[in-house]
Amino acid sequence: MNPALLSIKDLKVYFELRQGLPLPWREPDVVKAIDGVTFDILEGEVLALVGESGCGKTTIGKTLLRLIEPKAGIIQYRDQDLAHLKGVSLRAMRQKMQLIFQDPYESLDSRQSVFDILAEPLVIHQRVTQKKDLQACVFEALESTGLHPAAEIAQRYPHHLSGGQRQRVAIAAAMILEPEFIVADEPVSMLDVSVRAGILQLMLALRHQKNLTYLFITHDLSLAWVIADRIMVLYLGKVIEIGPSDRLIHAGTHPYTQALVSVIPSPIPDRSREQIILKGETPSPVHVPEGCRFHPRCWKFQRLGSPKECLTQEPDLRQVAEGHLAACHFLD
């Protein structure tokens, strides 16, 4: 196994939510968006981060890039603790890490031409000083993401590109400073299926060429299964299972993972498959349930006759097999 590029230890991210009038005697609600997560991202891997809406995927991604301040915990990047980095050293680190968003429509500045979008970071970080080098760099970035002829595309504005082309520009922009680590937050979920494959192939090809490491955020487990080396499942701000992709999908042990996998729609209809449909919706991270946070929706908890452990004790991640961990008192 590769060494860790990032080591995250007991990371917590809380938001204060003020509702109604800001009266001094009123305590704000605390949203425990990330509630103590520990995991590694290995050098050169694609780690998929999956889970239902609001479980904290984007918050983790942005916190790793220090776009959101953590409340507690360690984010170790090689030998530096990012969580406490400031000023010039933080800015230097940020060049090594980039974010690709879900929505190419929002992430690109519509008033800038494609050329300016790509040239700006190079100029700001003084990577290129000669005008002709700048052009060469920008054109090369465009060509490498499959946007040609580069000279023609460079002059266009984002609204004159298709959704797939726009996402390619966003990828080119993320790659231009030659980062080591990329957080891709639902990078293909707005795109038509037929265009998706091209973008994913591009991202995976760049990973090999440029030796990149990805945190790939998605709510689509079948997609995570085909593109990631490992999958990490988040529930209400906690990691509940992590392991090699194929194991997680076909031999997942946490009752939540098993339920999520059972409802993946399959293009090959097979009605004999048993679905585990969880009742209700994820509770609010303002009122996290006691004990195991999943127990109010857990089918196994019900089947086992509401065991006491689940109500009182938060389960820790335990090893199920080599490199495969899950947090449940009653693993298979």
Add this chain to the structure above:
Amino acid sequence: MSTLLDIQDLAINFKTRSGDVHAVDGVSFQLEAGKVLGIAGESGCGKTTTALSIPRLLPSNARLVRGHILFDGVDLMQFSEGEIEKIRWKQISMVFQGAMNALNPVKTIGAQIIEPIVWHEPAIARGDANQRVLELLERVGIPAARARSYPHEFSGGMRQRVMIAMALACRPKLIISDEPVTALDVMIQAQILNLLKDLQKQMNLAMIFISHDLSVIAESCDEIAIMYAGKLVERGSIRKVFSQPAHPYTQALIRSFPNIYGKQELIHGIPGYPPNLIHPPTGCRFHERCDRCIDICAQSEPVLREVGEGQIAACHRIGETLP
């Protein structure tokens, strides 16, 4: 079984400043009472336009070029606006994506579900109508006590349940659902799909189910129709079309979805983009993106023909022995 809906040679254009968009061009299909037909295809292929033409809810720049829509044997195209209004919600109702925008934010959900009931059944006693609202809510899995809540007090999944309750309010024969679960979370999506399936069976509803996600259609429908650039390119039973897709576009579309019960390999895309529908390509509309394209494909338009039991497809190369 009797044919409930019979769409014949439907063609719809949109007027735009750059020219007429040929959004739907010669689409025909039938739907039996109590059956579910899925319509799939890439964004912009004409799924929504086809569906909205049935209850005549197309935007004002749309024009019916030709075709007939027979519902229970009568041609809806001949109906006046007043006549079609009597059918909307009563006989044919709709569930759309983004129920958030469809619900009125300043009215309780109970007050909104009751609207189509009292409109279509003016003689109904208030108490009976109220009773029906409470039953409908329970039926879609919302506690009756929530009838006094406002839409913003509900999550996206709950609002979609409200939309379903509204669609059922007048006991229609046909429900058109356009991407009913697209914006929802996986688990909520499974809940809503199951709810729709159960209700459809219990009430013997016919349903048109539109989705860009083939997997969702495979799990929810009896039959599937695949559209490409305004044309119907293949139609048949779910089992047939998924096990023996005949059209190269259908085959490519199926390969675009990962399948956790199949091989763990990166999905394949379809090169290029759907064509411009102001000037659609000559011949087969798919020929520019098709890996089996030969000369004739660019010149003449293939017609739909039978390729298996109850399965039809439009491709010049069907019937050739594969290399």
